[in-house]
Amino acid sequence: MINIIQNEISKIFSRKKIYIFISILFIVALINLLNSLITRNLFASQDYGQTFPLLLFDSVASLVIPIFVVVLIASMVTDEYLDGSLKLTLLRKVSRNQLLLGKMGALFVVLFLLLLFLLIVGYTIGISFFGWGKVFLLKGKELSSSQGILFTLSVYTTSLLSYISFGMIILLFSVTIDNSGSVVALGLVTLISWVFIGEIFHKISPYLITDYFNTYNLFISNPSKEKIIFSFGVIFLYSISFYLLSFKIFNNKDLLK
Amino acid sequence: MNSNMIEIKKLNKSFKDKLIIDKLNLEVKKGDIFGFLGPNGSGKTTTIRMLLNLIYPDDGTIKINGYNIKKDFDKVVDNIGAIVENPKFYPYLSARKNLKLMANLISNLSNDRVNEVLKTVGLYNRADDKVNTYSLGMKQRLGIANALLNKPELVILDEPTNGLDPKGMKEIRDLITRLAKENNITFFISTHLLNEVEQICNRAVIIKNGKVISQGNVKDLINIDHEILEIHTEDGKKAYTYINDLSYVKNVKVTKQGIRVQIEKNKSDKLNKLLINKGIDIKYSIPIKQSLEEYFLKLINEGDKSD
Numbered sequence: 001m002i003n004i005i006q007n008e009i010s011k012i013f014s015r016k017k018i019y020i021f022i023s024i025l026f027i028v029a030l031i032n033l034l035n036s037l038i039t040r041n042l043f044a045s046q047d048y049g050q051t052f053p054l055l056l057f058d059s060v061a062s063l064v065i066p067i068f069v070v071v072l073i074a075s076m077v078t079d080e081y082l083d084g085s086l087k088l089t090l091l092r093k094v095s096r097n098q099l100l101l102g103k104m105g106a107l108f109v110v111l112f113l114l115l116l117f118l119l120i121v122g123y124t125i126g127i128s129f130f131g132w133g134k135v136f137l138l139k140g141k142e143l144s145s146s147q148g149i150l151f152t153l154s155v156y157t158t159s160l161l162s163y164i165s166f167g168m169i170i171l172l173f174s175v176t177i178d179n180s181g182s183v184v185a186l187g188l189v190t191l192i193s194w195v196f197i198g199e200i201f202h203k204i205s206p207y208l209i210t211d212y213f214n215t216y217n218l219f220i221s222n223p224s225k226e227k228i229i230f231s232f233g234v235i236f237l238y239s240i241s242f243y244l245l246s247f248k249i250f251n252n253k254d255l256l257k
Numbered sequence: 258m259n260s261n262m263i264e265i266k267k268l269n270k271s272f273k274d275k276l277i278i279d280k281l282n283l284e285v286k287k288g289d290i291f292g293f294l295g296p297n298g299s300g301k302t303t304t305i306r307m308l309l310n311l312i313y314p315d316d317g318t319i320k321i322n323g324y325n326i327k328k329d330f331d332k333v334v335d336n337i338g339a340i341v342e343n344p345k346f347y348p349y350l351s352a353r354k355n356l357k358l359m360a361n362l363i364s365n366l367s368n369d370r371v372n373e374v375l376k377t378v379g380l381y382n383r384a385d386d387k388v389n390t391y392s393l394g395m396k397q398r399l400g401i402a403n404a405l406l407n408k409p410e411l412v413i414l415d416e417p418t419n420g421l422d423p424k425g426m427k428e429i430r431d432l433i434t435r436l437a438k439e440n441n442i443t444f445f446i447s448t449h450l451l452n453e454v455e456q457i458c459n460r461a462v463i464i465k466n467g468k469v470i471s472q473g474n475v476k477d478l479i480n481i482d483h484e485i486l487e488i489h490t491e492d493g494k495k496a497y498t499y500i501n502d503l504s505y506v507k508n509v510k511v512t513k514q515g516i517r518v519q520i521e522k523n524k525s526d527k528l529n530k531l532l533i534n535k536g537i538d539i540k541y542s543i544p545i546k547q548s549l550e551e552y553f554l555k556l557i558n559e560g561d562k563s564d
Contacts, residue, residue: 007358014350084345087311088403091341092362093334254272254312 004094004102005109008076012110017075021068022117028064029121032056033129048133050148052126053119054155054216055138060118061159061214062195065111069167070187072110076103077174078183084257096251100171104243107167108160115156141220155216158235162212165235166191168242169209175250178257206230209238261320262287262411262443263308268317270303270467277303278467281317285445285460287410290437292454292461292475293447300467301447302342305415308445309339321411335363338409340417344400348389352380352399355388356406363407374402378432394425401432412436413445418453430457483507485545486525490515492537499535500528515540 012018032055080086089099136148143151169190173183191210198205205211212218212235218227263285270278278300285291295301306312308319310330319326321333346355356371367373375381378398383391391399397417404412417433418426434457436442448454454461454475462472471478490496493515500506500518505527508519520528529542 003361007361010354010358011347011350014347014354084342085347087309087341088345088347088359089362090311091309091334091337091339092359092407093331093364094362095331252313255306256312 001098001102001105004089004098005105007089008103008106009109012072012076012106015075017071018110021114024064025060025114025118026121028060029056029118029125032059033125037129048135048137049123049126049128049130050133050136050145050152051138052130053122053152056118056122056125057115057156057159058214058216061216062210063191065114065159065163066166066191066210066213067188068114069107069111069163070170070184070191072107073103073167073170073174074180074183074187076107077171078177078180081255081257082178082180086257087255090255097247100175100243100247100250104164104167104171108164111160111163115160119152119156139220151219154219155214158215158218158232159213161232161239162209162215162235165238165242166209166213168239168246171246172242172249175246175253207234209235260286262289262322263291263445264318264320265304265308266318268304268307268319269315270300270307270312271315276467278307278314281464281467281469283462283469283472285443287443288437288441289460290433290444290458291446292458293445293464294449294451294454294461295447295464296449299464301449301464302415303467304464305339305341305413305445305447308413309337309341310334311341335407336410337413338404338407338411339413339415340397340400340404341413341415343393343419344396344403346388346396346399346403349387351385351387352391352402353384355399356403359403360406366407370406374405377405377436378402379428393420394422394428397421397425397429398432401429405436408440409442411443411445415447416449417446418448418450426453433457483519484522484525486518486520486528487512487541487543487545488515488518488529488532488539489541489543490532490537490539496532496535496537499532499537503528503531517545 032052036052036055077086086099090096094102132145136143136145136151170183170187173186177183177186194208194210198208198211212231215231218231223231261284263283265281265283268278268281269276281300281304293301293304303312307314308321308326310326322336324333326333346352347358350358353371353375356374360366360371372381372384375384378401380395380398380402383395388396388399401412401414401417404414414433418429421429430453433444433446437444446453446458458475460473461475461478463470463478488496493511496516497509497511500516501509505521505524506518507521510517518528525542525544529539532539
């Protein structure tokens with residue numbers, strides 16, 4: 001399994017897409033910096049470097065990173081199926097289940113690295129331009145520095161899980177539809193419509209995976225244990241059910257390309 | 258000990274109610290270079306995909322090295338190397354990197370194996386070039402290198418010389434013959450090129466519309482139950498009238514040189530004697546070696562008539 005994940009990661013980092021993603025994240029970080037500098041000058045607001053990674057994450061969490069997930073999975077599964085290279089791995093001692101799990105494992109590692117990059121860029125820019133700051137202060141919430149770091153890491157980590165969960169939905173599209181453009185289009189429609197539905201119908205939003213892309217709001221509201229368990233349950237349920245469905249379809253699929 | 262490398266029994270496969278493979282039976286012996294012949298659309302690639310578990314049969318069994326691949330594919334896949342249709346690689350990676358990724362999925366492989374197979378197929382000096390700069394012939398050779406990585410006992414090649422120029426074809430055929438000899442590899446080669454089978458295969462099967470229409474040793478397939486004689490004489494028309502109704506004459510045509518006659522095997526002496534006794538002046542009597550191509554076309558045409 002580790003070998004399959006290594007191969008997938010190696011392929012991802014040999015293509016331009018990942019460097020485009022990294023560049024986009026960097027550009028978004030610069031835009032956020034500019035925005036913070038302007039706000040600071042206009043309104044004399046006080047931004048601290050230690051909160052900048054969360055500000056930055058807030059601006060990419062709901063759309064930018066999920067779009068990366070859609071594009072990455074369409075490329076890893078549908079594109080490889082269509083260009084015939086998917087079978088290269090299956091002609092070795094690799095089962096279809098191992099192949100899909102390997103691809104999802106690689107997605108996890110790549111997203112982890114992208115978020116780590118975002119976190120490092122966030123702290124670096126934040127501290128360089130605003131200093132570390134006395135306390136962690138964001139949207140009226142004040143925490144000590146150590147609590148702030150822990151809070152930031154929690155948001156990044158749990159969001160990573162929700163992206164993987166969303167990735168399983170895209171995986172289902174990828175093994176079902178033999179056209180990567182359609183997979184991307186359907187993925188984007190799903191993403192945008194679910195975000196939209198979540199914004200309008202607040203009662204439904206806890207059941208939508210898109211609601212957990214940015215867990216800032218969840219953690220900031222001092223949630224009960226039940227709420228946290230429910231949230232993780234939703235993320236877990238999406239992951240398992242969509243993976244099993246994807247696997248069932250892929251395992252029975254005639255690979256004709 | 259099982260002497261069959263591949264055993265296919267009553268294999269069926271349909272796509273959307275269209276029967277593609279129809280009760281296919283075949284056996285490939287260990288050490289064979291086995292030709293899997295058929296016109297385009299006859300079901301060759303579908304069969305190969307089923308051999309490699311990429312698609313699943315509706316019915317029938319496939320055994321490789323004695324193992325039923327439905328249950329034990331993981332036990333045989335380590336001993337198989339394959340190219341299905343055109344060799345596919347990650348075009349944005351070099352040949353070496355492609356092979357290294359594949360080698361990473363094979364256990365107990367020596368570190369130098371990638372270089373070894375690159376040398377075997379003559380790509381060592383271009384190994385660090387990206388695959389998207391390769392010609393089709395180079396990709397075919399890289400496909401063979403990939404198929405050889407795990408030191409397989411069985412190599413399955415789907416149209417390995419398709420799209421190559423004559424030089425490239427010869428190189429691939431020579432490579433296959435050499436590998437079969439030196440490494441004792443069984444080859445299963447699908448092709449629609451009859452001379453390819455004639456040149457490199459010892460046994461072959463001919464399929465059409467998913468059905469086996471002939472199977473056996475290539476020599477026997479060529480050396481079938483009749484022979485063709487080209488008889489040069491100035492009395493062609495006269496000769497025609499004498500022999501046209503003979504029971505052992507299957508077909509006779511008057512030609513510029515005389516007659517061309519298709520007769521039962523081992524009847525040429527009798528025919529020549531008869532013509533001489535009838536006073537026909539025979540200048541030459543030339544036996545025409547039937548190629549597999551003629552045999553193949555005859556079978557295919559017979560199949561067409563019966564359809």
